[in-house]
Amino acid sequence: MIKVINIETPLGEMIAGATRDGICLLEFIDRRPDSDLLKPIAKIMGSEVKGGSNKHLRSLKKQLREYFRGKRKEFTVSLITPGTxxxxxxxxxxxxIPFGTTLSYGEQARNLKNIKSARAVAQANSSNRIAIVIPCHRIIGSDGSLVGYRGGLKRKKWLLNHERKFSGKAVDLNLF
Structure with missing residues (x-):
């Protein structure tokens, strides 16, 4: 059973899902209808979806509040991430990737010891179903530009500025 709740954030409402083992979904809901977000995760997890909370969702909600207040730099919720x-x-x-830091797709590919896989890395990042917690927003273009984020580039810019502000780093104007 996947339990789901909506969570208000400074960037808009998100939908979060969790099994008894951990968080499996965190997405901005204005990007797609709820059914478009829930059907795929239900199929992947082989489980039905039902409204309601559990300990993982309560913990996620608390940690997101702390993150948006600049008090949390790393999430400790249990994650369920089915994929290849x-x-x-x-x-x-x-x-x-540390809070307040960015990497390019190429740098991430090098970290994975697969220098030629920048496009494959980008594709895998775009399949991330747990926004913010699994910080795909920290990946930027090789030229420092903002590129691809399922939550939208305005949100990506906001998240990067937020993290830089609370990490004590100056905003890198080349990013924006």
Whole structure:
């Protein structure tokens, strides 16, 4: 059973889903209808979806509040991330990018010891179903430009500015 709740954030409402083992979904809901977000995760997880909360969702909600207040730089919620071995490696690598830091797709590919896989890395990042917590917003173009984010580039810019502000780093105007 996947339990789902809506969570208000400074960037808009998000939908979060969790099994008894951990968080499996966190997406901005204005990007697609709820059914478009829930059907794929239900199919992938082989589970039905039902409104309601559990300990993982309560923890996520608390940690997101702390993140948006600048008090949390790393999430500690349990995650469930079904995907290919390559996707799993890419998402795990995203979790190692420090708060307030950015990498290019090419740099992420090099971190994965697969220098020629920047496009494959980008594709895996776009399949990330747990926004903010698995920080695909920290990936930028090789020229420092903002590129691809399922939540929209305005949100990506906001998240990067937010993290830079609370990490004590100056905003890198080349990003924007």
């Amino acid at each position: 071995d390559f996707q799993q490696a890419v998402w795990k690598n995203l979790l190692n």
